[in-house]
Amino acid sequence: MKTITSRDNPLYKELKLLAASSQARRKAGRTLLDGVHLCQGYLQLRGAPLQCIVSEVALANPEVADIVQRCEEARAHVTALPDALYNAVSQVEHGVGLMFLVDTPAREVAGPLAVSAVLLDNLQDPGNVGSILRSAAAAGITQVYCSAGTAFCWSPKVLRAAMGAHFVLEIYENVDLADLVKNATVAVLATSGYAEQRLYDVDLRRPVAWLLGHEGQGVADDLLALATHQVVIPHLGQIESLNVAACAAVCFFEQLRQNQA
CATH class of the missing domain: 3.30.1330.30 (Ribosomal protein L30/S12)
Known part of the structure; x- marks a missing residue:
């Protein structure tokens, strides 16, 4: 010392x-x-x-x-x-x-998306990003892909919110999400408050990629158009939508529930 x-x-x-x-x-x-x-x-x-x-x-x-x-x-x-x-x-x-x-690991996307993963499109809040990483790791998801506009995953606030999830995840940053979605060999599910298909009506007993968007604007329109499914989480009351980190947790653990049922 x-x-x-x-x-x-x-x-x-x-x-x-x-x-x-x-x-x-x-x-x-x-x-x-x-x-x-x-x-x-x-x-x-x-x-x-x-x-x-x-x-x-x-x-x-x-x-x-x-x-x-x-x-x-x-x-x-x-x-x-x-x-x-x-x-x-x-x-x-x-x-x-x-x-x-x-x-901080510098990873390059090596091939088409073929396992369950999380795709973050322009998420701005470090606390939300860290919470999503933590939920993903807890649900057994191992890969996270972030667009260039997403908060830096290795910032102190993201690290504190993720509580060690970084160390069991493969995190890719500055990724062209459109290209990743186009070439994916798994279904890509985008969350949207305007979707007609409920999350709970989708068969999740297979690898899927979860596409989550900006806190205020949601997933960009071009990415929504590329997704295999657009899904909504039904909710009651006068609140317009869920926080994106809460939405992510519901999605990840519904997938886990179906696979363990």
Whole structure:
């Protein structure tokens, strides 16, 4: 373990930049995982990080000390920061004082869509994107494809909302969804408040791709036209529609229910 005490240290400057800028995270192909839960999940499912960053006060926390020890045993770099320097980097208020610096996977679409997947068309809200990733992972879906206009999946807010789902998913970003849908070998189901076919009337006992759209505008018209089915989730009351993350969860778990029935 080494200690950094200067704000001019190159590593510290990199951490500050990555914490503050989505553009910097995309350009560097790196991001920060903040908190015990995310760091534990990464260690378990992906292995050692590039850097384990810990605040000096957090070293007295048994959970943090255990993670630091595991990182050292894996020969990962461990760096301690004075609390003031650490808090200037962390995006989590009242956090535990632990973060990982990790590479973000850069995946290229290798072939036609042939398994159950999620397609995100221009979703703007990081919390919604993270919630959808978490629901997808919990429902056994393994692939997520994001259009260029969708929130960056490796941003701190998406990571916190997904609660470790990133580490069991294959996430593809900046994808041409129209091309993906055209060549898919599985049915593509687009959610739409104007659809006539109910979700519960569709046979989901097979791989399907779920196409989910912008929070306000929904799935783009050109993509809707390419979908195999347009489906609606029936609901009661005066609310016009469901939140897209809630809609996604209903879809994923209806598919799971049918496959387990």
